[in-house]
Amino acid sequence: MSLRPYRHITRRTSRKIMVGPVAVGGDAPISVQTMTNTLTTDIEGTLDQIRRSAEAGADIVRVSCPDEDSTQALRAIVKGSPVPIVADIHFHYKRAIEAADAGAACLRINPGNIGSAERVREVVKAARDHGCSMRIGVNAGSLDKHLLEKYGEPCPDALVESAMEHARILEDNDFLDFKISVKASDVFMAVAAYRGLAAACDYPLHLGITEAGGLTGGTVKSALGIGTLLWEGIGDTLRVSLSADVVEEVKVGFELLRTLDLRHRGVRIVSCPSCARQGFNVINTVEALEKRLSHVRAPVTVSVLGCVVNGPGEARETMIGITGGGAGNHKVYIGGDPNHNISTQAMIDHIVALVEAKATEIEAAGQGEV
Structure with missing residues (x-):
């Protein structure tokens, strides 16, 4: 029996597929994805974003x-990439075959949109020959005409029906190495569709709120939609879609997973919004620590609180903590217990050193990122 049952998330049981060396579904960690926004023919620019x-x-x-020049460039991109590459394919079956041949680990495609049954068979054969998995990507903005006529407008049932129709095409070709997404920009629709799909099949699910918006608005929408589903145990991989730097998508994705205790990677800072009681500038301190500790991959928790009202209590729940004191003399906590004092001037360098030492200790014990 868990001491904190209110924090327990039971993940939906799903099949496991492979995207290159990355497992998706089953008992695999929920993976985080993003998508490049460079021209694919700009090989170095694309690789820079990937790295x-x-x-x-x-x-x-x-x-x-989108075109043959892109699939030709994909070979060099796959070769230079430190992570598996998903080729995003729309409509043209030859691009899918070329992408599989170029080394893509997965094809994002809708089987029903690429033409005849023979063309589907050709794509499936290419995927099977080259060890590619697939993602069926259903989107509320591009539903099949017959479903729009049936339902009158995009809706959760239409998204689920579309996904299952596409899944049956691959099943009929004895190809089961695929995951499914049913994305919408409307949070209510997307959440309802994913709930319906989760109940209708056991394929791994790729979560996302499509066209979510800019950094702030898109983060909020994604946190509500993706976060709700993750909390319910639904989802095996995710992409946060933002009109922002692709790195921001990754940061938000990981923060969602860390908040729900589904992944443990990097430094998680608990900090107060600050007020007149603060013994040091909390906002500037947190900003500096986030930048200087961005390289740390081990799961280290840090509390940064400006005064003694909540500082000691929060420090008890983190590995390393600092609480603001009077006259520029602040209390450092180690393992939840008060340990020593530090001045404002030396504070940031000192906390960075403590975190790096703790990260080294965690990695040496074989308890690194998950």
């Missing part, structure tokens, strides 16, 4: 392949 995304924690990166 920065991987450094921020991305497990998988998707790259659009």
